[in-house]
Amino acid sequence: MENLPLEVHVAPDGEQAIDFLGRAAPRPDLLLLDINLPKVDGFEVLRTIRASEKYKDVPVMIITSSDAASDRSEAARLGAGYFRKPPNYEEFLKIGPALRRVLEEHHLLR
Numbered sequence: 001m002e003n004l005p006l007e008v009h010v011a012p013d014g015e016q017a018i019d020f021l022g023r024a025a026p027r028p029d030l031l032l033l034d035i036n037l038p039k040v041d042g043f044e045v046l047r048t049i050r051a052s053e054k055y056k057d058v059p060v061m062i063i064t065s066s067d068a069a070s071d072r073s074e075a076a077r078l079g080a081g082y083f084r085k086p087p088n089y090e091e092f093l094k095i096g097p098a099l100r101r102v103l104e105e106h107h108l109l110r
Helices: 014-023 042-051 069-077 095-105
Strands: 031-033 060-064 081-084
Touching: 014 042, 031 042, 042 060, 042 069, 060 069, 060 095, 069 081, 081 095
Parallel strands: 031 060, 060 081
Antiparallel strands: none
16 A cells, blocks of 8 residues: 555546536645546546646546557546556556656655
8 A cells, every 4th residue: 555645535427527626625636537437528527627727737647447549648648647447456556656656746745
C-alpha cells in the first residue's frame, strides 16, 4: 500500500461527475476518471474539465480496461495520464505507485 493522503469522492456516472465538479470547493488536487462512464463518457468529462478555467490544470489519470491506442492517444492529447486496469487484483495494486508518481510530478504530496 502507498498510504497516500487522499480524500476520495465517487461519482457513479459522467453527468454526476460534471455536476460534482461544478459544486466542488476546494478544487480537487487530482481526478481519477474512467472512460466508460454511463450518461456522459469519460472523454467528454475530461474535455469539460480542460475547457474550465478552474480545472484546466488539474492532473487527471484515466483508469480504464481499454488498451486501445486511440484511447491512449486521446488521453495524452487531453493531458491525462493513463492506467490500464489489469485483470487481477495483485496487478491492480500497481495503481498506488502510478498515483504517487502523478502526485509527485505535480508537487501534491505534503
